[in-house]
Amino acid sequence: MSNKVDLLNDDVKKVFLRYLIPSIGGMLGMALYVLADTMFIGRGIGSQGLAALNISIPIINVFNGLGLLFGIGGATALSVSRGQNREDQVNNIFTKSLIMAFIIGVIFTIIRIFFLEELCVLLGASGKLLEMSKSYLGALMAFSIAFLLNSALTVFVRNDKAPQLAMWAMLIGSITNVILDYIFIFEFKWGMWGAAVATGCAPIVGLIILSTHFIRKNNTIKLVKPKWDFGIIKRILSNGSSSFIIEISAGIVIFAFNNVILGISGDLGVSAYSIIANLSLVCTAIFTGVGQAIQPIVSINHGANKAQRVYQAVRLALYTSLGLGVMFYAIGVLFPDFLTSIFSKNNPQLEQITAQGIKIYFISFIIMGVNIAIVSYLQSIERAKISLTMSLFRGCIFMIIGLLILPRVLGLSGVWATLPFAEVITLVLSIVLFKDCREIVKYSFKKVPSRA
Secondary structure, X not given: OHHHOXXXXXXXXXXXXXXXXXXXXXXXXXXXXXXXXXHHHHHHOOHXXXXXXXXXXXXHHHHHHHHHHHHHHHHHHHHHHHHOOOHHXXXXXXXXXXXXXXXXXXXXXXXXXXXXXXHHHHOOOOHHHHHHHHHHHHHHHHHHHHHHHHHHHHHHHHXXXXXXXXXXXXXXXXXXXXXXXHHHHHHOOOHHHHHHHHHHHHHHHHHHHHHHHHHOOOOOOOOOOOOOOHHHHHHHHHXXXXXXXXXXXXXXXXXXXXXXXXXXXXXXXXXXXXXXHHHHHXXXXXXXXXXXXXXXXXXXXXXXXXXXXXXXXXXXXXXXXXXXXXXXXXXHHHOHHHHHHXXXXXXXXXXXXXXXXXXXXXXXXXXXXXXXXXXXXXXXXXXXXXXHHHHHHHHHHHHHHHHHHHHHHHOHHHHHOHHHHHHHHHHHHHHHHOHHHHHHHHHHHOOOOOOO
């Protein structure tokens, strides 16, 4: 199927649908790494295990962010160059991206060896949570190189007209994680260390599956001796910066949320946030999958100056994201107790706090998908400054402002209201301030814009 896709000429709706499910599936696979740990740790270790996991999650955000920095950044540059018929740049971009991912993975492995305890303390761990966090991160960071290479290579394989293979690599890796989580936590009694080892095995499985794309010679990209053109390196980093900021901001926000919640309701509140944040991770992964589904279409058609096809693809992404957002909010309002019960049992107080938080927190999903789709569009046409600005304000600045103000007025409910606050303000200001955002929204919901 993938070899028959013509991104420049096939019907845009059909191409979008071909990429949509594999892209969502791939991102869900990534989200399930943490989700599986949360489910098994919550039921097998308890609320303290959940709190220790939530303290460790920012490092997973860093891994994902760096993987997408090189993956999305490189794949966007590659697709635009291909649309411009600059095939001489394609393999060089691919090679540089993977080399940078590998080097950063080595650096994190060194940090794990020499500065693990200091890192855990920096993330807010102390007492028993410090030992549990050290156990989890000590095992997880041993797989740093695999995490970064798997995340980056998944994007490149998807752009190389193999979206289904990219999806299956992530999903099979995640299924492996789920199976090993059960074995290591419930059968072997390995606790937090076992959960982390199970998660670390997932990207290794993913890399093995992705490598078949090259072994079977289905690839149109390959590793070459790199030409150290720093202009291309700058282009990769610029294009991927928004994805990086989104993930890093998520880690910063989790850190900030943990500290605010600890002051309001202690470890129990942090455990409740761990459940809500992981449910949010799944929804965010689906929205990101929608955004990534349009990236190959938008980038190559932008490079080929086929503006109408670009806008048609983005409109499909916006409508899809809005529909999904409404559905997620409805599920949160109607079934909060069921969602909570997935992660916790025999803890009525934790379940009550979590269910109340879900009803408020999930309001954000109505707007979140639209924001993510707009940022993906801006990234895909190499509007790096605008996409970076929007990502920084949405993912970090407005969240911190909300955390500083809303909990003082509304208590714990103010914490849950912070994400809806940030999403709404981001959408409004991006439409007001940025012409690219304003035009794509006008096209999608009203009329054709004046230019691409």
